[in-house]
Amino acid sequence: MQRSGFCYVNGTPVLETRNLIKDYPLGRENVRALDGVDFTAVQGDFAVINGPSGSGKTTLLNMLALIDRPSEGEVLFEEKPTSRLTEGELALLRREKIGLVFQTFNLIPVLSVAENVEYPLLLTRAPRGARRERVAARLDEVGLSGFGKRRPDELSGGQRQRVAVARALVTQPRLVLADEPTANLDSTTGKQIMELLQGLNTDHCVTFLVVTHDPSVVDYAQRVLTIRDGRIQGEEKRGAPRPA
Amino acid sequence: MARLALRNLSRNRRRTLLSAGIIALGCALSLVVLGFVERSRSLIQESTVQQFGNIQVADPALLDGRAEGFEYLIPPAEQAQVAALVRTERGVLGTTAQLALSGLLAVRRTTAVVRAVGVVPENDVLDYNDLVIEGRGLGPADVGAVLVGQTLADELGLRPGDFVNLTATTVAGAFNVSPLEVVGLFRFSSVEVERAQVFVPLSFAQLLLATDGVDRIVVRLDRLGRTWTAARAIGVKLDAAGIPLEVRTWDVLSPFYQSLSGFFDILFGFLVAAVFILVFFIVLQILTLSFLERTREVGTIRALGTRQGEVFRLFVEESLWLGLVGGGIGVLAGAAISFLFNAASIPWQPPGTVQAVALGVDFTGAVVLIPFAVSVVSTLASAFLPAYQATRVSVVDALRAV
Numbered sequence: 132m133q134r135s136g137f138c139y140v141n142g143t144p145v146l147e148t149r150n151l152i153k154d155y156p157l158g159r160e161n162v163r164a165l166d167g168v169d170f171t172a173v174q175g176d177f178a179v180i181n182g183p184s185g186s187g188k189t190t191l192l193n194m195l196a197l198i199d200r201p202s203e204g205e206v207l208f209e210e211k212p213t214s215r216l217t218e219g220e221l222a223l224l225r226r227e228k229i230g231l232v233f234q235t236f237n238l239i240p241v242l243s244v245a246e247n248v249e250y251p252l253l254l255t256r257a258p259r260g261a262r263r264e265r266v267a268a269r270l271d272e273v274g275l276s277g278f279g280k281r282r283p284d285e286l287s288g289g290q291r292q293r294v295a296v297a298r299a300l301v302t303q304p305r306l307v308l309a310d311e312p313t314a315n316l317d318s319t320t321g322k323q324i325m326e327l328l329q330g331l332n333t334d335h336c337v338t339f340l341v342v343t344h345d346p347s348v349v350d351y352a353q354r355v356l357t358i359r360d361g362r363i364q365g366e367e368k369r370g371a372p373r374p375a
Numbered sequence: 376m377a378r379l380a381l382r383n384l385s386r387n388r389r390r391t392l393l394s395a396g397i398i399a400l401g402c403a404l405s406l407v408v409l410g411f412v413e414r415s416r417s418l419i420q421e422s423t424v425q426q427f428g429n430i431q432v433a434d435p436a437l438l439d440g441r442a443e444g445f446e447y448l449i450p451p452a453e454q455a456q457v458a459a460l461v462r463t464e465r466g467v468l469g470t471t472a473q474l475a476l477s478g479l480l481a482v483r484r485t486t487a488v489v490r491a492v493g494v495v496p497e498n499d500v501l502d503y504n505d506l507v508i509e510g511r512g513l514g515p516a517d518v519g520a521v522l523v524g525q526t527l528a529d530e531l532g533l534r535p536g537d538f539v540n541l542t543a544t545t546v547a548g549a550f551n552v553s554p555l556e557v558v559g560l561f562r563f564s565s566v567e568v569e570r571a572q573v574f575v576p577l578s579f580a581q582l583l584l585a586t587d588g589v590d591r592i593v594v595r596l597d598r599l600g601r602t603w604t605a606a607r608a609i610g611v612k613l614d615a616a617g618i619p620l621e622v623r624t625w626d627v628l629s630p631f632y633q634s635l636s637g638f639f640d641i642l643f644g645f646l647v648a649a650v651f652i653l654v655f656f657i658v659l660q661i662l663t664l665s666f667l668e669r670t671r672e673v674g675t676i677r678a679l680g681t682r683q684g685e686v687f688r689l690f691v692e693e694s695l696w697l698g699l700v701g702g703g704i705g706v707l708a709g710a711a712i713s714f715l716f717n718a719a720s721i722p723w724q725p726p727g728t729v730q731a732v733a734l735g736v737d738f739t740g741a742v743v744l745i746p747f748a749v750s751v752v753s754t755l756a757s758a759f760l761p762a763y764q765a766t767r768v769s770v771v772d773a774l775r776a777v
Contacts, residue, residue, distance in 0.1 A: 193771050196678065198677070198678050198770040198771055198774075199769070199770070199771045218682070218683060219682050219683070219684075222677065222680050222681065222682040222683075223680065223682075224680075225678065225679065225680040226679060226680020226681070227680070229680075231678050231679065233675070233774070237671070237672075237674075237675040237678075237774075239379070239672060239675070239676070240386070240672075241379065241382035241383055241385070241386045242378075242379065242382060246378070250676070250679065251679050251680060254679070254680050254681060254685075298679075
């Protein structure tokens with residue numbers, strides 16, 4: 132794995148939320164999961180959204196990933212509002228510009244490692260040669276170059292998460308969102324995954340937003356946002372990322 | 376997507392095999408029944424054409440059974456004109472004239488009401504000599520000769536060489552009677568025909584009725600499938616020539632064939648509907664369960680940017696493959712059953728017939744295509760609802776599914 136150097140935050144907003152509110156019906160009442168979240172992620176950011184269970188982290192992540200719609204407020208992607216986009220337009224935006232890493236890896240069990248990584252490229256209708264090349268490059272980056280033909284169930288948890296990271300990056304997205312990426316891993320493997328994410332952030336200058344309640348993950352962030360009761364309680368800026 | 380669809384099918388082999396097995400069973404069952412129906416239908420078609428020829432040209436009053444007297448007879452000049460017109464049509468092997476009459480066949484002290492059909496002996500179109508099982512057929516030199524059905528012969532105690540008297544009314548209304556020698560006994564596919572119909576030379580029938588007319592021109596074609604096109608063309612030519620005769624095809628001339636064919640259609644329609652419904656509901660249940668189990672996976676691929684329509688297409692494609700595989704296995708199984716059935720050559724005597732036929736199953740393009748198409752379509756139809764439901768679940772809810 133070659134590291135090209137540091138990625139410096141350049142201030143171009145990739146993602147922005149304005150007074151984000153999300154209410155869920157619970158019986159006859161509404162429960163407010165997000166209560167006026169204002170947040171901006173810029174090009175090359177490596178931000179961690181930290182908070183206890185039930186604080187609204189995952190709800191916020193779903194809004195930022197454009198897989199859920201807010202009750203009020205607006206999510207802007209590359210400075211463009213998304214609330215009026217159709218489901219199909221949001222899907223196109225996700226496939227081209229957003230990479231997702233899930234807590235439980237969410238690999239497609241019937242596809243091989245290489246096919247899992249290739250899947251988002253199939254959606255973009257990339258030519259076969261380009262697909263092969265990019266899949267090989269991403270697998271090499273995550274340290275799984277010899278694992279392309281294996282099935283997900285033949286891999287360890289850490290390896291699966293590496294495959295998920297490769298899948299998230301294969302379309303060269305502007306933003307990668309990771310939901311508790313270390314929660315199902317032991318601490319050593321979790322550390323390796325976070326170092327991988329941090330390295331990819333510096334290599335590709337991709338904006339990373341990681342949602343976690345794991346305090347050790349916070350060490351890797353340039354920005355740490357603490358969320359509690361659906362509100363951003365505070366933000367800590369830590370400067371440029373550590374070299375991987 | 377095709378790769379993903381196929382992999383999903385192979386993921387749960389037991390469930391896929393169960394679904395494909397049900398589809399295959401339905402397809403094979405329909406194929407064998409349809410093949411059996413089609414073989415039976417073609418046997419009846421052959422028998423009907425053997426009786427009526429492909430096409431008959433006659434006065435509409437005679438064909439509709441509303442003739443009074445003998446005004447329907449076709450005079451010799453018109454016979455020649457019609458024959459010449461018909462022979463210009465493609466696929467016509469030949470024409471022959473017939474004259475039927477009702478009369479009393481008497482032997483010793485017994486009489487029977489018969490329909491005597493006057494035919495041109497040894498003509499190439501339709502002379503019924505191939506039905507003779509004892510004695511000989513009618514020859515060109517015969518005048519006072521008759522072919523009697525086996526059933527009637529048994530009832531009257533007739534054998535070749537015996538003499539009978541045939542009484543009829545001439546066209547002028549006088550009684551006429553003539554002796555006839557039984558030259559041969561024939562068998563026919565229908566007991567009713569064997570009991571009530573005899574064949575005499577056309578010249579004898581004309582002599583008995585004291586006429587030189589005939590009541591119909593029978594047309595034989597090179598193949599059955601040409602019948603309806605040729606009938607239409609001949610009808611147009613007759614109209615153009617100002618000849619007031621009508622054209623009827625063998626299927627219209629035989630009410631028995633019409634009713635039996637209609638029955639076969641209803642039988643097969645019911646079977647197809649039953650198989651469709653059976654396959655539809657069983658596969659619907661299996662696919663619903665299968666798609667439900669993959670809700671989380673649907674959430675994942677949609678979160679990665681797969682559109683709802685693409686997810687729907689994935690599931691439909693999966694069921695299409697399932698239908699194609701199940702239908703393909705069904706066709707192979709149906710072919711094997713048909714082969715075994717045909718090899719067994721089981722004899723069967725249909726009700727109302729005198730000759731046993733070998734039961735068989737046709738294995739033609741239509742026989743294969745219809746059950747295969749029904750299997751694929753019912754499988755596809757069963758996928759629509761669960762596939763639609765799978766695409767309607769919100770991504771967030773789908774990702775939460777266990």
